[in-house]
Every structure is written in structure tokens, then in C-alpha cells.
Amino acid sequence: MIQRVWSSIPSWLKNRYSFTILVFLVWMLFFDQNDIISQIELKQQLNSVENKREYYKTQIKETRSDLENLLNDNEKLERFARERYLMKKPNEEIFVIVDEEK
Structure with a gap:
């Protein structure tokens, strides 16, 4: 045998x-503990985090440029305040139209 x-x-x-x-x-x-399956999963997580990092870097750049534009241009600041916070001048009326689908 x-x-x-x-x-x-x-x-x-x-x-x-x-x-x-x-x-x-x-x-x-x-x-x-560091088997091949764990290494593959960690590599995928790393790629995901790096992609998110790049996305947030571009978002930060865009936000900074928008902030710079708002601080330097009063017309853009007024438009932003009216659209975002529904601000108005004393002699105006604002009508808000709400989309029922959303």
C-alpha cells in the first residue's frame, strides 16, 4: 500500500x-497573513483611494478658482448669493419654482 x-x-x-x-x-x-488574495484586494483599494484623491484635488482647484472669482467680482458674488441663498434686494420679490419630480 x-x-x-x-x-x-x-x-x-x-x-x-x-x-x-x-x-x-x-x-x-x-x-x-500577506497572501496573494489580500495583496490583490489591497492593490484595488489603493487604486480606488488614488482615484478619489485625484478627483478631490481637481475639485479643490475648481473651488479655489470659484472663490477667487467671487472675491474679485461683485456681480458674480451677487449672482451666487441670489441663486444659492435666495437673497434679494429690498424692492424685489422672489418666486421659487420647485420641481416635483425631484
């Missing part, structure tokens, strides 16, 4: 160094 099992094992696995390397690779790929 044991002889039959031993003869069915490939000769390269009978070598203790090959067997040790194989066990080490299996351990590193599947059982270690």
Missing part, C-alpha cells in the same frame, strides 16, 4: 528541497 502510493508520487516531489519549496509557496500564496 505505502509502496504503491510512494511510487505514484512524481520523482521531483520526492526530493526534500523541491517538497520544501512547494510547501513554502503554498503557504505564502494561501495561508500567510
